[in-house]
Amino acid sequence: MSDINHVAIIMDGNGRWGLKKYNSRKIGHQKGIQTAEKIIEASIKKKIKYLTLYTFSTENWKRPKHERNFLFKLLDEYIKKNLKMFIKNDLKLNILGDISKFSTKLKKTLITAIKKTSKNKKLQINLALNYGSKNEIIRSIKLIFKKKLKININNFEKNLYTANLPDPDILIRTGKTNRLSNFLLWQISYSEIFFLNKLWPDFSKKDYYSILKQYQNTVRKYGNI
Numbered sequence: 766m767s768d769i770n771h772v773a774i775i776m777d778g779n780g781r782w783g784l785k786k787y788n789s790r791k792i793g794h795q796k797g798i799q800t801a802e803k804i805i806e807a808s809i810k811k812k813i814k815y816l817t818l819y820t821f822s823t824e825n826w827k828r829p830k831h832e833r834n835f836l837f838k839l840l841d842e843y844i845k846k847n848l849k850m851f852i853k854n855d856l857k858l859n860i861l862g863d864i865s866k867f868s869t870k871l872k873k874t875l876i877t878a879i880k881k882t883s884k885n886k887k888l889q890i891n892l893a894l895n896y897g898s899k900n901e902i903i904r905s906i907k908l909i910f911k912k913k914l915k916i917n918i919n920n921f922e923k924n925l926y927t928a929n930l931p932d933p934d935i936l937i938r939t940g941k942t943n944r945l946s947n948f949l950l951w952q953i954s955y956s957e958i959f960f961l962n963k964l965w966p967d968f969s970k971k972d973y974y975s976i977l978k979q980y981q982n983t984v985r986k987y988g989n990i
Contacts, residue, residue, distance in 0.1 A: 769977060771815035772808065773933035773956070775948055776801065777940025778964030780832075785964075791835055796966040798843055807970045808888055809854070811977060815889045815930055817861065819948050823897030826866075837867065840894075841874050848878055855887035861926040862896030891930070898950040901926055927952055935980050937973075939965045957983055 776797060783793020801818060808816045821836060844858070851858060858878045867875075875894075905924040906916075914920045922928065933949065936956045943960045945953070959976050961968065 769811070769813055769934050769980060771817065771931050771933045772813055772935045772937065772977075773817040773819070773949055773953070774804070775819045775936070775938040775940070775946060776965040777938060777942055777946075779966060781940075782964040782966040790832060793966060794836060794839060798839060800966050800968055803970055804968070804973055805856075805888070805890065807973050809856075811974075813888065815891065815933075817891040817893060817930075817933065817949070819896070819946075820892045821862075821894050821896070822947060823862075823895055823900055824947065826895075837871050840892075841871050844874050844878050848881065851878065851882050852885070855885045857882045857885040857887075857889040859889055859891045860894055861891050861901075862894045863900070864894055866895055889930075891927075893948070896926070897947045899947055902951060922951075925951065932956065935959065935976065937961065937976060939963050939968050955985070957985075 779793040779797035780790035781793070782796065783790045786792070805816065820840070825836075826833070850856075858875075860875060860879065864872055864875060902925075905921050908924040909916060909920055912924075927949070930952075932952045932954070933956045936945075936949070936953050936958045938945075938959070939961045941962050941964070949956075957980050959979070961972065963972065
């Protein structure tokens with residue numbers, strides 16, 4: 766039986782769900798946050814140590830400005846509203862990606878939450894924000910040259926956003942789409958990947974527990990017999 770330390774999720778399908786149910790992408794994004802909250806609760810229950818959520822990709826800047834601003838507003842409000850809950854429940858917030866392009870207000874909210882939860886240990890929630898794996902890889906290579914380090918796997922991984930994290934055991938993608946969308950391309954080389962024929966707001970704790978159970982019954986050989 767395989768232990769589970771790190772689950773990564775591509776939360777795809779919020780906008781499509783909202784359009785289908787309410788003719789509103791905004792409602793879909795709001796519902797998506799509620800689903801994320803349920804999965805955080807389930808991860809705590811299952812004693813998972815790291816949960817990485819693909820929240821805003823480098824490619825998401827192509828979306829209409831009004832939708833981007835709505836997403837940023839949702840994120841800002843969610844973190845402010847739940848910061849005390851994070852602290853009370855021993856949850857640590859971490860960011861993967863480059864937040865320099867975000868508004869001063871959102872950056873302040875994120876940095877404050879990171880600082881105030883930095884010593885928490887029950888579950889680390891990694892929000893991938895303005896994250897793209899290809900950019901992350903190039904960034905690591907540049908840092909290696911800047912620091913005049915040897916080019917090897919160890920130094921490369923030390924300069925990724927995920928430097929202090931174990932690689933994901935599981936990658937889940939909802940949204941009825943079977944692709945990785947520039948997410949953790951280096952880190953998921955040995956992850957078990959689950960593509961779901963469900964939009965993110967329809968993803969339930971039951972679905973999540975089913976995937977965790979499937980994983981625990983998997984024998985991981987890493988190239989061995």
